[in-house]
Every structure is written in structure tokens, then in C-alpha cells.
Amino acid sequence: MNNTKTKYTQLDAGHTIINVCCEDGRHGLTVTAYINGLSVKSPALKLARVVRVFIDTVLAACDFPKDGYSDSHMTRLSDELECYIDGAIKLDELNN
Numbered sequence: 001m002n003n004t005k006t007k008y009t010q011l012d013a014g015h016t017i018i019n020v021c022c023e024d025g026r027h028g029l030t031v032t033a034y035i036n037g038l039s040v041k042s043p044a045l046k047l048a049r050v051v052r053v054f055i056d057t058v059l060a061a062c063d064f065p066k067d068g069y070s071d072s073h074m075t076r077l078s079d080e081l082e083c084y085i086d087g088a089i090k091l092d093e094l095n096n
Contacts, residue, residue, distance in 0.1 A: 014065040022088040
């Protein structure tokens, strides 16, 4: 993704707002998620296991509400992150 400005996408995780951005790095496309002052960065996104570990790490850093819907929040957020990463990869392939 050839962005001159880093663009953040916000995802809602119940009590936590996650800022996600995508940028070119030395090793290709890198996605970074900022959660509660922490950052989780992941290159090599074309490997499914790397994407899964990235998503699981982001989910573990979130503060999900104890309202009986935590599993729903986690599933929705996992799906949104997966779609974001898939879209970033497709956009990167179109630009290159």
C-alpha cells in the first residue's frame, strides 16, 4: 500500500477502541494494531498462521465487556480484522 499518510481504521471491541493501520515495511505489507497503549505489529501477512496469531494477540489485549456477549464481540472483531487484512493484501497486489 503506497500511502503517503498513514490512515487508521477504528474498530470497536466493546470497552476498547482499536486503531489499525497498514503500511509498507522492509519485509512487505505490515499491519499494526494499537490497543490500550500497546501496539501489535505483523509482517508476513500472506501466511495464514501469522494472521491467526496476530488476530489472537489483538483479541487477548482487548478489554471485552462482561455482559454475556463477549464471545460475540470477539468473533465480530476477529472477522473485521481478517477482512481488513484481506482487503489490505488485495489492495497491495493491485498497486504492485
